[in-house]
Amino acid sequence: MGDRSAGVLWRAGHLAGEYTVLPDGCMDIIWSGERLLVAGPDTGPYVGSSPNTWSPIGFRFRPGVGPSVIGHAAHALTDVRIPAADLWPSYRVDQWTEQLCGGDDPAAALAMLCTETAYRPPPVAAAATMLGDGGSVADTADRLGITTRTLHRLSLQHFGYGPKTLARILRMQRAVALLPRADPTTVSHAVGYADYAHMFRDLTELTGRSPVTFTADQASAQ
Numbered sequence: 001m002g003d004r005s006a007g008v009l010w011r012a013g014h015l016a017g018e019y020t021v022l023p024d025g026c027m028d029i030i031w032s033g034e035r036l037l038v039a040g041p042d043t044g045p046y047v048g049s050s051p052n053t054w055s056p057i058g059f060r061f062r063p064g065v066g067p068s069v070i071g072h073a074a075h076a077l078t079d080v081r082i083p084a085a086d087l088w089p090s091y092r093v094d095q096w097t098e099q100l101c102g103g104d105d106p107a108a109a110l111a112m113l114c115t116e117t118a119y120r121p122p123p124v125a126a127a128a129t130m131l132g133d134g135g136s137v138a139d140t141a142d143r144l145g146i147t148t149r150t151l152h153r154l155s156l157q158h159f160g161y162g163p164k165t166l167a168r169i170l171r172m173q174r175a176v177a178l179l180p181r182a183d184p185t186t187v188s189h190a191v192g193y194a195d196y197a198h199m200f201r202d203l204t205e206l207t208g209r210s211p212v213t214f215t216a217d218q219a220s221a222q
Contacts, residue, residue: 006118007061009111021046022176022207023169025128025159027066027074029084030058031100031110036084036093038070040077041160043169045208048081057107059114063132063166064124064158069117074160124158127151132170134192137163172206175199180218184211 007026023042030037033056039046041063067074072087085093096113100106120128123144130140140163141151148163155163174191182190188199196211203211 005062006065006115007059009107010058010060011107012056012058018047018049020208021048022173024060024173025063025166025169026060027070027077027160028058028060029070029110029114030056031106032056033106036096036100038077038080038082038084038087040080040082041066041074043079043161043165044206046079046081047208057110059110061114061118062120063128063170064120065118067158068119069114073157075156078160120158121154124154127154127163128159128166128170131163131167132174134167134171137167168202169206172202175203175211176207176214176218179211179215184215187211 021039021042022045025041027041028039030039039058061069070077070087084096099109099113103109123146126144127140130143131137135143137148137151141148144151146154152162155161155166159166161169171191171193175187175193178187178190184199185196188196191199193199193202200210203209203214207214209217
C-alpha cells in the first residue's frame, strides 16, 4: 500500500489545553517528538488535554488497515491510547525511534514506517466501502459471500467494533462533513437517517454535541 491508500499523515499544530477527537473507524500511530503512541478506534468522542504546547505528528490508517502495522487486533485497542512500548518489543520501538529522530523530516519517516507493511484484506476493504455507503449488515455480508457472523468477526478484528457500529460511525462522519454546508434536516436525509431526530440522537451520542451545536462550534473555530 502507498501512503494515499493506507491512510493520511497529519500534523496537529500547537496543541495546548483540551481537544476532542471524533470516532472515525481509524487507528493512529502518533509521534510526540519523544515517544510513539498508538490510538485505537474510538466508539465516542475522545477528549484529551495537553498541559503544555506540543506539536505531534501522526499517521491515521484508513479503517481496517491499522492492525496490519500495529500488530494487534483492533478490538483489543478500542477506546485506548497507549505507548507503543507497551505493545511492541523494545527492538521495534528503538528502530522506529531512531529513524524518527535521526533525520531532518520525522513526518516523512513516520509515513514511510507506517506504510511499509500496511495491508487491508480485500473483504475488509470492501466491507468498509459498502458500510460507509450506507449498506446494511445483511446486504454487505451477502455481497461479500460470507455470513453475518463472519462479517462481525472480521469487523471486530480490523475495525474494533461490529459492522453496525462501524456503519453508524461512518454515517456520522458523512453527516458532520455536510452540516456546515446544508441545513440539518436535509443532511439527515442525504446520509440515510430516518429523520432529523434519528440524526440528533446519533450525533449527540457519537460526538457529544447536537447537530446545531456541532455546526456552531465548527463555525466559531474557523
